[in-house]
Amino acid sequence: MMGQRTLTLMAAALLACALPAKATVMPPALDPSTLPATGTVHPRFQSYNIEMVEVTGGRFWKPYRLGPPASPEDRYAYRPPLDLANPRLVRLAAALGPAIVRVSGTWANRTWFQAQPGTTRPPGFDQTLTMAQLAGLARFLRATDGELLLSFAGVPRLPDGRWDPAQMQALVAASRRAGIRLIAGHYLNEPNLVHLTGTPKGYSANEFARDSDLFATAFRRAAPGALVLAPDAVGQGPAIEALARAANQPVLGVEAMMAPMRVTVDAVAYHHYGGVSERCATSGPLALTAASAFDPAFLARTDATAAYYAALRDRFAPGAPLWLTEVAQAACGGSRWAATFADTPRYIDQMGRLARAGVQVILHNTLAASDYALLDERDFAPRPNYWAALLWARLMDRRVLTTDHPSPTLRLYAHCLKGRRGGVALVAVNLEAEPRTIALAQRAEIYALADADTGRAVTLNGTRLALGPRDALPALNAVGADALTVAPRGVSFAVVPDAGNRACR
Template sequence: MLSRPVIPCRRWPILLLALATLLGACSDSDDGDDRKTSMPPGTQVQISIDPSESAGTLDQRYLGFAFDTAQFTGGYWWSSSSGELVPEPTPDLESPKLRKLVSFLAPSRMRIGGTDADAAYFCPEEGECELPAAYRDTFQDSENERPGVLTQEDLRRAADFAEAVGARITFCVNMGPGPRDPHTGRWTPENAEALIRFAKSLPNRDLFDVWEPGNEVNILNYEFVMPVLLVPAFFAGDLALFASLARREAPGALIAAPGCFFVPYEGLADLRYTRDLLAVSRENIDVVTWHLYATQSDRCPDLFSPARASKEMLFDESFIAMHRGFARSVAAAAAGKPVWLAETASAQCGGQAGVSDTLLDALWLADWIGIMAEEGSSLFVRQTIVGGDYGMLDPETFAPRPSFLAYVLFRRYVERCVLKTEGSRELLKTHGFCAAGRPGQVTAVLSNPNDEAVVAEIALVGTDVRRAEQWTLSASGNLYATRASIQGTEPAEDGTVPNPPGSPVHLEQGKAYVRVDPNALVFAVIEPAVPASACSP
């Protein structure tokens, strides 16, 4: 008869400690979270993120938003309730709700610019001014002449708003026909000098840290009755004069130019303007800016592009490849200077109702930020924060549209750089980033603009996934909803954006399995077993 070995009593504590250690290790090899998970249902898509390889950097204030100059001057602009240009009132910048909402994007960049910037006259005295004769009858479309007066109170209110919401200001200065010598066509600096001097006299003067000479200078001759053909070689002289003025009156501020408007299918001409201007004026440009809208709204003239706003066009891979080419070429022309996509939205000419104000736009925006960051643009200015169909907040109630909530999630979970990410884009649009406020961790941003659930099998190059959790932006599967929720919770009436805990992500064999519901956007924060070197201090 065989006898079982007897374990001496004095060895039991050692064995129990070993067993506890083993059980703890088993627990850590799971997801490091006591909330149990199982493999989520859905079509699986394999995604690879390299936590050691940056594919592009992000500015600290990479989330930008815009007010159109017309919203200050009372100019004609796109109404969200009409297809016509109508006089645009200034949003209530003192609104506690508006300020509370926009502060969720801090630190951010606020741009004041647009077509009417090149028609605006700054009133050098306190109060209202008459528009000088030289600033009248300057638009090619004479039926839509704008009043065009920018007051000292306008600048004061803009600066106070920016300070309240944690933003810095990019201000676009008139390079249109008004301040030009009618005989030589040369730009004259007197009104711009008065504007910059007043801005720098304010107590929050340092917020005006970027000055922009003109809006879309490559098409000023299309928009305005100009006394000269504004080719790059001629504009270089204006830019030199502006740079001298800005550096004298606002030392330390940056000059952002040329802000060329890229027309889809005609982008090579717009790229040539950017290249040619940089060739002769590189020393007078600190930040290279450009403008691109993914598609055109029904309001836009056919000559801009045949690409009308729709889900199909926004995610058309051949169209995206063209946009990637534009971005890559601008970055190459910048040759090391920062590149900002200084005006962008899913559809031009005020945006497209039923697209730009819906969850579809939020899913597109998340993909667009990743694409443009990968191709060299480090900051994105959404046209607009409020106003038109592309405004991220409802113009009447300031209720957040889905794209605004996507912006908030970017601020909470993304910073520093976009990471090299590979995987099929057929069902899922995925980009890896460094996780905000979590050194060494990674955030995967996943857009699913389809009617079926998709599961992203995420592998990190060179390391396993230690734990992960996710946040979902959705609207009960409705891609065209104008309101959305984060983890099932909608923003409060007072402007509070919910910040609920994330949901645990299933881990298996060192990979994360992230379920993305139909027509939803997910931010998945992933902790690697080995800290991401591209995201470490």
């Protein structure tokens, strides 16, 4: 008579023979009703930049269609001032609102505000912002529900070498008279790249801290209620410092800039670019290829940069929120594929990552200039990232929920559903060349974005997205499903209006 142990072993052996050789244990279906809250983001979390040089006109990144640069200076090409009254531009920007509109960039460091018509630009400045251009910006902001974030030039200087706040005071006063809602400001754009700031030769980290404090005090007097941001530096300190020194360019350490600051800031601002375009580098640690778009390590670089500034914030500005005030696929105008659907997984993945990490605001660079723009700079036609941004704006609430990623190449994020108590919105990013599916415990409405073969266009649930007559936005129709399927290297949103999630009530 066989013992109990023998019977158990035989039963196990028979069961093993009955199963396929490579049986897969399916993960349990995701239940949106049980996802816990992890935090909130700013109501204008998804925002964008309009470069100051777009408003004034000037030399910005040369389009690839004009041919490769013959010299470093040939990386730029003149563009006239942006038509901020263009009906298509205004309509498409308004659809992303409410947003913060940052008017800044490297060129803002040397832009002079002409408060009185007919006055002559003084030495040290390269561009002029006129009253008429400021009025046009004010009309754009009103039409799109935009609040303005400004940075200010590093010139002129007081006789003792300190920064002179007169230009800032004039621009803030004129902005307020024009009816602009000024949400925040900061002193200089990317001040750690000191050679691009317009500050005197040999400008030091201690001098930056002194002038940043001076700015904070003067700006709060000029713009009561507006937030003071700092340092607005770019990249992780040690990494970018090493690269700048290798290029024989002066650079300030971010820690050394922040440590001597004495005036409290309202938010810690920083920039992130995961690499540089071929305009600036074709080799080296920051050079990118098309394969980088789907590389988990490339996408994770934004985590490292956020963690770097979070650590500095905890030391020098405890409790202040993080604002990512400039970000795109790559610095130097973006790679050739920044304008294609290949960049859309990065765009959404970065939003999901940083919302979960507690970053309060993300300002994409740019709305409508160069290859990394949401809109084509020639005719303002929507690029693939625009359609993804539009879905995010319509579906994702500021309340962030906790989810687990199915794998390193299948990323999943969750927020409360905008405008629906108890509802949940999910978004999945697939970095693989095959479709992936996530089982759901509740039926959902799916918005699946995929490449429309050309790379320059995108489909929603199989239908190509395009503007209609008079630039009307198309209907963004969902399809019902019991699972969240994501196209190869695609992005899919899933909406569960009746999830009954307690954190979303």
